[in-house]
Amino acid sequence: MTAMILKVIDRAVLRFVAFAASLALAVAATLAxxxxxxxxxxxSPVSWTDATTQLLIVWMVHLGVAVTMRAGALVSVDAVRRxxxxxxxxxxxxxxxxxxxxxxxxxxxxxxxxxERAASQNHPALGISMSWGYAxxxxxxxxxxxxxxxxxxxxxxxxxxxxxxxxxxxxxx
Numbered sequence: 001m002t003a004m005i006l007k008v009i010d011r012a013v014l015r016f017v018a019f020a021a022s023l024a025l026a027v028a029a030t031l032a033x034x035x036x037x038x039x040x041x042x043x044s045p046v047s048w049t050d051a052t053t054q055l056l057i058v059w060m061v062h063l064g065v066a067v068t069m070r071a072g073a074l075v076s077v078d079a080v081r082r083x084x085x086x087x088x089x090x091x092x093x094x095x096x097x098x099x100x101x102x103x104x105x106x107x108x109x110x111x112x113x114x115x116e117r118a119a120s121q122n123h124p125a126l127g128i129s130m131s132w133g134y135a136x137x138x139x140x141x142x143x144x145x146x147x148x149x150x151x152x153x154x155x156x157x158x159x160x161x162x163x164x165x166x167x168x169x170x171x172x173x
Contacts, residue, residue, distance in 0.1 A: 006150075006153065006154075007154070010070075010146075010150040010154065013066075013143065013146055013147075013150075014066075014067065014147070017063050017064075017067055017143050018067045020063050021060045021064040024056040024057070024059045024060035024063065025056070025060045027056055028053045028056035028057050031049045031052055031053045031056070032049070032053050035050060047125040048126055050125070051123060051126050054133075055123075055126070055132065055133050058133055058136045059136045059140075061140075062136040062137060062139065062140025063136070063139075063143060064140075065141075065143075065144045066140060066144040069144045069147040069148050069151065070147035070148075070150055070151055072155065080092070093155070094152065097148050097151065097152050100148055101145060101148055101149075104141045104142075104144050104145045105145065107137055107138065107140075108138045108141045108145070110137075111137035111141060112138050114134045115131045115137075115138065116131075119131045
């Protein structure tokens with residue numbers, strides 16, 4: 001029962017993060033296109049599209065890390081992993097996951113500090129708090145932590161596309 005609940009949570013989080021990252025990319029690409037049209041065709045550029053595009057790309061990258069981590073694309077030295085042998089590879093994977101979790105934990109911790117420091121600064125083009133941009137670091141790292149833990153508990157998802165696997169699993173249930 002607990003395993004089933006964890007799978008549902010894992011799938012929901014993975015879908016949400018993949019959708020949010022994809023949406024950020026789509027909106028950023030659309031805004032960049034609009035900016036090119038405004039600047040070079042209509043000779044009437046606006047500054048907020050560039051700033052918003054940058055902000056969305058930052059969020060896309062940091063959210064995309066969680067999808068990548070869930071897919072098993074953890075930083076590891078493949079040559080060392082292969083040399084370790086088949087029986088030692090799970091241990092090697094756990095060590096890599098542990099190091100990754102420590103790194104991500106630091107990103108959450110220091111990312112929160114960055115968000116707090118930037119709270120009093122406003123983005124010059126958008127007029128919003130700079131915290132919105134910096135918040136991508138701890139939020140993305142927190143989702144990545146969930147993804148790494150899910151990968152440790154359920155390594156069956158192949159690196160090809162974890163989101164597609166989650167969708168296929170959802171279609172079967």
